[in-house]
Amino acid sequence: MRLVLLGPPGAGKGTQAKRLSQHFGVAHISTGDILRVNVRQGSPLGKEAAGYMDRGELVPDALIIRMVEERLHAPDCQKGFLFDGFPRTIPQAEALDALLDAQRQPLDRTVNIVVPDEVLVERATGRRTCPACGAMFHIRFDPPRQAGICDQCGAQLVQRQDDTEETVGNRLRVYHQQTAPLIDYYRRKGLLAEVDGRQTIDAVEETILAALRG
Ligand code: AP5
DSSP, rough: OEEEOOOOSSSSHHHHHEEEEEEHHEEEEHHHHHHHHHHHOOOOHHHHHHHHHHHHHOOOOHHHHHHHHHHHHHEEEEEEEEESSSSSHHHHHHHHHHHHHTTTTOEEEEEEOOOOOOHHHHHHHTEEOOTTTTTTTEEETTTTTSBBBBBTTTTOOOOOOOOSSHHHHHHHHHHHIIIIIIHHHHHHTTEEEEETTSSSSSHHHHHHHHHHOO
């Protein structure tokens, strides 16, 4: 299974990608997660990306495409993969097509998780993540059993630096200008499935699985 999950910031791409990659036994490739690891480690890529991320802007295409090409060569991608947060621009989508054509491994589907902007701000600003194991929570919609503590490993939960109201507003503007055109790009290729992301987390997963069966 080779999938792309599309959707605005806070739509639930990461939440669903974790579930779906386990369900299908494929690699979960989140460009945002790879970038955040690089920023934490202070790598050259992380140093270059950090400013863009803090402002809620996109990291330049050339850096992202190189990073994804490298990731696709990892052994865990042989059984398939699920992209979460990539592609984000038409040039990224064209580069992905070229990479996959060269490997004769075309995409199976692209799933767009549709959520209106007014819901997204609350989703993103209420998100809390575990720096130790990567588990994700929401203070209102998916709270941990003990406030601020990870259910899975007991570490202290943190808020992402770009999850402030101001930066989320900028990320949404960038999404509408640069990423939303991908919806038509994949529709024209006959690959697009659209899913209502306002449902509960379980219901969104069920709807995606049904769309992929259909
Ligand atoms: P990235 O990490 O990709 O962030 P994003 O796309 O803005 O998406 P989010 O991670 O904010 O949201 P999500 O859709 O994954 O939602 P989630 O499941 O977490 O990118 C960050 C930055 O890195 C970018 O701004 C850019 O600078 C850079 N970058 C990354 N990729 C790039 C690329 N390809 N090109 C250029 N730059 C790139 O859910 C959000 C919250 O809502 C959680 O708390 C969750 O528990 C909750 N929730 C989820 N589903 C539901 C539901 N159904 N009901 C209620 N609550 C829900």
